[in-house]
Amino acid sequence: MSASIITLLTDFGAGSGYPAQMKGVILGLHPGATLVDLSHEVPAYRVLVGQALLLEAAAAFPPGTIHVAVVDPGVGTSRRGLVVSGGDKAPGQLFVGPDNGLLWPFVRNGRAWELSNPALRRPEVAPTFHGRDVFAPAAAHLALGLTPEQFGPEVLDPVRLQPPRVRREGGAVVGEIVHVDTFGNLISNLSREDLPPTEAAALKVSIGGRTLSGVQGTYASVPAGSLVALMGSAGFLEIAVREGSAARELRLEDGQGMPVVVEEA
Amino acid sequence: MSASIITLLTDFGAGSGYPAQMKGVILGLHPGATLVDLSHEVPAYRVLVGQALLLEAAAAFPPGTIHVAVVDPGVGTSRRGLVVSGGDKAPGQLFVGPDNGLLWPFVRNGRAWELSNPALRRPEVAPTFHGRDVFAPAAAHLALGLTPEQFGPEVLDPVRLQPPRVRREGGAVVGEIVHVDTFGNLISNLSREDLPPTEAAALKVSIGGRTLSGVQGTYASVPAGSLVALMGSAGFLEIAVREGSAARELRLEDGQGMPVVVEEA
C-alpha cells in the first residue's frame, strides 16, 4: 500500500492560517491525504534552519512520504520550484519546495525536476504564496501517483547549500552557528541528539572564548544580562543573553560559521 | 464523494488542550473525520480578527468542508449558536459557531439556523465551553450528513459584523485597524496577500501622519521605542512600538477604524 503522508514545514507560524490554506488545497485535490505538521516555526527566511529540521525529521518517516518545505525568501522572483527524490538520505521519499538550497541535502544524492507544468498549479498563482498555489498542489498530485517527470524538465544545476557538519573530537561535539536571529541569539546546527548523552546540566558549552555550564531549558534560567546555552524552540542549541544580545556580548558582527563545542563538564 | 473535512478556528491557544478536547468529541461521533487546525492563535475575543482569518482560509477549502469557529466572548450568555451555509463566499461549505458576527460574511450571502436541538449536543453542556459541548458535536453531525434544518429554526436576524473593506487607490492599498491589542499594537485587516507584490523591505506604510519604511519580520528589527510595521502572528499587518505601545505613540485612545496605507516606496 502506498502511504499518502504529506508533511508541511514552513516559516509561516502555525497560527497564521497559511499552513491551513495549504492543507485546504491539498485536501481539495486528495481528500484521503494524511497531513503532518513538521514545523511552522522555522525562523523567518532561515533556509539552513529549515534544512536541518527537514533532514532530521525525514529520517523518521516511511518511504512514500512527501514533504512540502517552504522557507522561501525568493517567493515571487524567478527562482524555480522543485520536486526532489530523496536519494539515500530519504529512500522512497519526495520533497517539494523552492530551489534555494533548502532541499540540497536530498538533491545531492537524488534527482530534481522543475515545477513548471502550469496544469499542476492552482489556476491563479499569487506571487507571495507559492506554498499554497504551487507547492501544495504538487504534493497532492504526487501523492495521487503522478511522477516527478510529469512536472517539468530535470534540473541539473540546483542551488547548493551545504549544511554545516557536526564533528566529534574525542568526547566533544563540534558544531557551528547557522543563524544569528534579530535578537542576537546564536543558533547552532546542533540538535538535542547531537549532544553527548548526558544530563543537560552536566554539559559544558564553549563558544568565542567563553564557557557556559549546563544546557538550560529557558532563557530565564540565568539572571538578566547573562549568557546562557539552551535548546531553542526549533530544537537546536542556542547561545543567548537573557534580555540582551549574545552577538553583541561576544563582539560578533555576524556569528555565522563560528564553532561551538559541547562536552561533558 | 462527500469530504469530511472539519476545520477548527479558536482563540484558545494550540497548547491549551481545549482544541484537542473538541477533536476528541468530533472523532467520538465521526471517527473518519479529517481535522485541520485553521488557527488557535486568534487574539482572545477578537471576533473581527477571527472573521478575517476564516474568510481568507475558507477560499482554499473544497465544497463540503465544515468550519467550526469559536471566538466567543459571550459563551455562557443567551447568545445563540449557529450553523451557516456559506453562500457564494464559500459554496457548499458550512460554518458552525456563535451568533456574534464571527460568521456574518457567510450569513450575509447564505442562510443560518439556530443550534437549539438538545439531542445534537453533548449530554452535559459546560457554560464555559460550547466549543466542545455544542459546536464540535454539531460539526460532527453535519459531516455525517445531517442537514442544518435538523438543528433548529432558521435565524432571520443574525448579528451583523461587517468586515472593514480593503481598498486600492492607484498602487496603494488602504486598510484599517481592526484591533488594538493589550500591548497597544495596532492590527489591521491587511493580510500579506493584500499588500503590493513587492519585497517587504520596499514597502512604505502610512498611519496617523507617520510613515514607516519596510514591512519587517519581527518587532526586533527596530530599536526599542521605535515604531515598526510588521506581519503579525495571525498574518495581518501590524503597527507596533518595540517594547512600547503604538497606541500611545500615535496618541490613539482606540485606533479601531483608523486607516493604514501601504504602497511601494
Add this chain to the structure above:
Amino acid sequence: MSASIITLLTDFGAGSGYPAQMKGVILGLHPGATLVDLSHEVPAYRVLVGQALLLEAAAAFPPGTIHVAVVDPGVGTSRRGLVVSGGDKAPGQLFVGPDNGLLWPFVRNGRAWELSNPALRRPEVAPTFHGRDVFAPAAAHLALGLTPEQFGPEVLDPVRLQPPRVRREGGAVVGEIVHVDTFGNLISNLSREDLPPTEAAALKVSIGGRTLSGVQGTYASVPAGSLVALMGSAGFLEIAVREGSAARELRLEDGQGMPVVVEEA
C-alpha cells in the same frame, strides 16, 4: 469498529520537529492512524501539569483512544516505560509514557505493564528520545491490536504522583499551586471549568493574603509590576506579576502546594 485515534502530549514545543518525528514513526507502522496533538506546550519537565492536561482531555475522547504522553525528565535513566489501561477514569482507553507519575491517575484505577519487549521498539533507541523510539512505536502497535501484556510484565509498584485535589467550599473553589515556572509565575491546578460559572471579570482570586479582582486574559491587562490572575497558556489559572515575579512578590521560595481560592466577587 475500533477507532485508531492516537493523541500526543509532550513538552517539546510544536515547532521543534520532535512531535512530527513521533508521528512519522507511528504512521510508518500504522498508516491509518488518526493523530491528534493534545498539547506540546507543557512547561518543560512539569509532570503534574502534563498529568492535569491529560486527565482533562482524556474525558473528551472515545474508548479505544491511545494517549502517548512524554513529560520525561528521567529519559535515558533506568526509569521504566509503561502502557496503562485507563480504568474508570478513561474506560477503554490506553496510555503510554514514562513511569514517573505522569500516568498515575489512570494507573490508580487501572493496570500497568512495562514496555520491555525490545521487538516492539525501534531498532535503535536514542537515550534522549524515547518518545520517538519507544513510546511512539508502542502506541502504533497497540492501535494495531497488540495487547498491553505483549509489551512486558505487569507493573505492581508504579510511581505514584497524586494530583492535588480541587475542593469546593460553599461557592468558593479551592485549588493549589502545582508549578512555579522560571519567571516566578504560579500555576495552579484550576482549569477554566473548575472556576465558578461566572464572567471572568466577576471573580475574586485569593492567594497568600492577597486578593485579585477578575481573571484576566493576558498579563498585559495590568500595569507592569502588578499582580494578575489569568488563564495561562496551558489552560490553568495562573498568578503572575507583569514583567516581574509573583513568587518574589508573594515572598515564596517555592509556592508549590500553596492554596488559591476563587469565588464570585
